[in-house]
Amino acid sequence: MNNIICRAEDIHKSYYEGSNKNILHVLKGVDLIIKKAEIVSITGISGSGKSTLLHILGTLDKQDKGEIYYQGKNIKDFSEIGLAKLRNKKIGFVFQFHYLLPEFTALENVALPAIMGSKNYRESIEKAMELLINVGLKDRVSHYPEQLSGGEQQRVAVARALINNPDIVYADEPTGNLDKQNSEKLLELIWNLNQKYEQAFLYVTHSEKVAARANKSYHLIDGKLYED
Amino acid sequence: MHYLVFIISKYLSLRGKKELFSLDSIISITGIIIGVIALTISLSLFSGYQKIIKDIILGVNSHIYIFKFSNLQITQQEYQKLEKYLYSQQEIEAVSPFIYTEAMISHSDKIAGIILRGVYPELEKNTTSFAKFISQGKINIEDNQAIIGEKLAQRIQSNVGDTIKLIIPISAKLSPVGMIPKTKKVLVSGIYSSGMYEYDNSYVYLNMHTSQDFIGVDNTYTGIAVKLRTEHLDDTIIISERIKKYLPFEFRLTNWIELNGNLFALLTLEKWVLYIILSFIILVAAFGMVSSLIMHIVEKRKEIGILKSFGVANHKIKSIFIVKSYILGLIGIILGLLLGYIGSQILGNSRIISLDSDVYFIDHLVVENNPYNYMLIFATAVIIIVIASLIPLRKISKLNPVDIITNR
Numbered sequence: 001m002n003n004i005i006c007r008a009e010d011i012h013k014s015y016y017e018g019s020n021k022n023i024l025h026v027l028k029g030v031d032l033i034i035k036k037a038e039i040v041s042i043t044g045i046s047g048s049g050k051s052t053l054l055h056i057l058g059t060l061d062k063q064d065k066g067e068i069y070y071q072g073k074n075i076k077d078f079s080e081i082g083l084a085k086l087r088n089k090k091i092g093f094v095f096q097f098h099y100l101l102p103e104f105t106a107l108e109n110v111a112l113p114a115i116m117g118s119k120n121y122r123e124s125i126e127k128a129m130e131l132l133i134n135v136g137l138k139d140r141v142s143h144y145p146e147q148l149s150g151g152e153q154q155r156v157a158v159a160r161a162l163i164n165n166p167d168i169v170y171a172d173e174p175t176g177n178l179d180k181q182n183s184e185k186l187l188e189l190i191w192n193l194n195q196k197y198e199q200a201f202l203y204v205t206h207s208e209k210v211a212a213r214a215n216k217s218y219h220l221i222d223g224k225l226y227e228d
Numbered sequence: 229m230h231y232l233v234f235i236i237s238k239y240l241s242l243r244g245k246k247e248l249f250s251l252d253s254i255i256s257i258t259g260i261i262i263g264v265i266a267l268t269i270s271l272s273l274f275s276g277y278q279k280i281i282k283d284i285i286l287g288v289n290s291h292i293y294i295f296k297f298s299n300l301q302i303t304q305q306e307y308q309k310l311e312k313y314l315y316s317q318q319e320i321e322a323v324s325p326f327i328y329t330e331a332m333i334s335h336s337d338k339i340a341g342i343i344l345r346g347v348y349p350e351l352e353k354n355t356t357s358f359a360k361f362i363s364q365g366k367i368n369i370e371d372n373q374a375i376i377g378e379k380l381a382q383r384i385q386s387n388v389g390d391t392i393k394l395i396i397p398i399s400a401k402l403s404p405v406g407m408i409p410k411t412k413k414v415l416v417s418g419i420y421s422s423g424m425y426e427y428d429n430s431y432v433y434l435n436m437h438t439s440q441d442f443i444g445v446d447n448t449y450t451g452i453a454v455k456l457r458t459e460h461l462d463d464t465i466i467i468s469e470r471i472k473k474y475l476p477f478e479f480r481l482t483n484w485i486e487l488n489g490n491l492f493a494l495l496t497l498e499k500w501v502l503y504i505i506l507s508f509i510i511l512v513a514a515f516g517m518v519s520s521l522i523m524h525i526v527e528k529r530k531e532i533g534i535l536k537s538f539g540v541a542n543h544k545i546k547s548i549f550i551v552k553s554y555i556l557g558l559i560g561i562i563l564g565l566l567l568g569y570i571g572s573q574i575l576g577n578s579r580i581i582s583l584d585s586d587v588y589f590i591d592h593l594v595v596e597n598n599p600y601n602y603m604l605i606f607a608t609a610v611i612i613i614v615i616a617s618l619i620p621l622r623k624i625s626k627l628n629p630v631d632i633i634t635n636r
C-alpha cells in the first residue's frame with residue numbers, strides 16, 4: 001500500500017464546446033494506480049483526453065467528479081498553495097515543448113524550480129549539475145536554450161522535472177517534437193533516470209511503439225482506461 | 229543565495245542587460261527620464277527663484293519695523309529706550325532708525341514719485357544689504373547728497389554728479405497762488421541697485437540730518453528697522469510678539485512675513501502646482517512602462533505557466549517581472565535626476581534665457597539645487613512606478629498553467 005504514489009478513482013471531466021453548449025464528456029470514469037518507480041504509458045487518439053487526464057493527475061486542472069489521492073491524501077483537501085507545494089515537492093512535468101526560460105542557462109533553468117522553491121542555492125546548482133551530467137549535457141550547462149538543439153532542450157526539460165526529487169514525473173508527449181534518434185535517446189534517458197532515482201514516470205504518447213516500452217501501458221478509449 | 233538576488237544578478241549580467249535594454253524598455257524608460265528631468269529642472273529653477281526673491285526682499289528690507297500710530301515721529305528719548313531694549317534681545321543683530329516719506333523728484337523736465345529714506349548709512353548697512361547694493365559712489369552720504377535707485381536714475385535721466393530736485397507736498401508754505409511745496413536741491417552721489425524693480429525704481433536715500441531738515445522734523449524718526457540674526461529668521465513671529473508686548477500702546481510693529489507673506493505663499497503654491505502637474509508626466513510615462521510590462525508578461529506567459537506548474541508561488545514569479553521594471557525605473561529616475569541637474573546648471577549658469585526684470589524682479593534664471601527637491605522627485609517617481617507596476621502583475625496570478633500549456 002505504501003508504495004502507491006498516486007491513486008485516481010472514477011475521474012470525470014467534461015468541456016463545454018463553443019456557444020451552443022455542446023457538452024464534450026472527455027473522461028468518463030478513469031481509475032488508475034501509479035506505484036513507486038513504475039513507468040506507465042497512456043496512448044490514445046488525438047482529442048481522447050490523454051493530456052487532460054495528465055493535467056488532472058498533476059493537479060494543474062480539476063476533475064468534475066472523482067477523487068485523486070497522493071500518498072493516501074485526497075487532493076481536494078489541499079488549498080491552492082498546498083497544491084502548489086505538492087507540485088513543487090512531489091511532481092515533475094515534461095511537456096511537448098520544452099518551455100525553457102531564454103534568459104537563463106541550461107544549468108539555471110534546471111535549478112530554477114528548486115531556487116524558486118526556496119531551496120539552498122548552492123545545493124540546487126549542484127543537484128542541477130548532477131542531473132545535467134546524467135542527461136548527457138555536461139558540456140552544455142552554461143549554454144542558453146537557443147544555443148541547444150531540440151533534443152538537448154528536451155533533455156534539459158527532463159532534468160528540470162527531476163530537480164526537486166519528485167515522486168512522479170508526468171510527461172506529455174515528451175518525444176512528440178523530436179526526430180526518431182532523439183526520441184530514442186530521450187526514452188533511454190527516462191529509463192536510466194528511473195533506475196537511478198526510482199522516480200515513477202507517466203508518459204502520454206500516440207506512438208504505440210514508445211508506449212510499449214513502459215512497465216504498464218494503458219489505452220484511453222472513449223473516456224476510459226484499458227490496460228494492455 | 230536568495231532567489232531574488234539570483235534574479236537581480238541575472239538581469240545585471242551581460243546577457244540579462246541585452247534583455248533589460250530591449251528597444252521597448254528603452255522607449256518606456258525614456259518617458260520616465262523626460263518626466264524626471266522636467267520636474268528636476270522646474271523645481272530647481274523655482275526654488276532658485278524663490279530663494280533669490282527672499283534674498284532680495286530680505287536684503288532690501290529689514291526683518292522687523294517699528295512705527296508709531298498715525299505716522300507720528302519717534303522721539304530721541306523713545307528711540308534710545310527702545311534701542312536699549314532691542315539690543316538686549318539676543319536674537320537681534322542690529323537696529324537702525326530711519327525717515328520714510330513719499331516725495332517727488334525732478335531732473336531735466338522729468339518728474340517721478342519716490343520714496344524718500346533718511347538713514348544713518350553706517351547703521352543702515354547693518355540692518356539691510358544697503359552697502360552691497362550701492363553700485364556707484366560711496367556708502368557714506370554727505371549733507372545735501374543723495375543715493376538714488378538705478379531704474380529711477382534712468383527714468384529721470386540723471387547720473388552721479390547731477391543735481392536733482394526733491395519735492396514734498398507737505399510742510400508747504402502758503403502763497404497768494406496757493407500752497408508751495410517744499411523743495412530741495414541735492415547732488416546725486418551714488419546709485420542704488422538691489423535687483424528689486426519696485427525699490428530700484430523709487431528709492432532715494434538721504435543722510436539723516438538732511439532728511440530731517442528737509443521734512444522739517446527735529447531729530448525724530450519715522451521708524452526703527454530691526455535685523456534678526458539669520459538663524460532666528462524662522463522665529464520672526466515669536467520675536468515680533470515679544471517686542472509688541474514691550475512696546476508702549478502708541479507703537480505698532482510689522483515684519484517681513486506680514487509685508488511679503490502673500491508673495492511667499494503664492495510662490496510656494498505655484499511650486500506645488502508645478503510639482504503636481506509635472507508629476508503627471510511621470511505618471512503618463514509609468515503607463516508606458518505598464519504597457520511594456522503587459523506585453524512582456526504576454527510574451528512570457530508560457531514561461532510563467534511552466535513555473536506555475538512547478539509549484540512556484542505567484543509572488544515569486546511576479547518578483548521576476550518586478551525586478552525588471554524596478555531596475556529600469558531606477559535607471560530612468562537616476563538618469564533623469566542627473567540630466568535634470570546638468571540641465572538646470574546649464575540654464576542657471578549660461579544665461580541662455582533672459583527675463584524681464586520689471587516683471588520677474590530678476591533678469592536671469594537662478595538655480596537652487598535643494599537636496600529635498602531631489603529626494604521629493606525620487607520618492608514621487610518611485611511611488612508612481614511601484615503602484616503602476618502592480619497593475620499588470622495582477623495578470624500573473626490569473627494565468628492558468630493548463631490554459632497556457634494546452635494553448636487554450
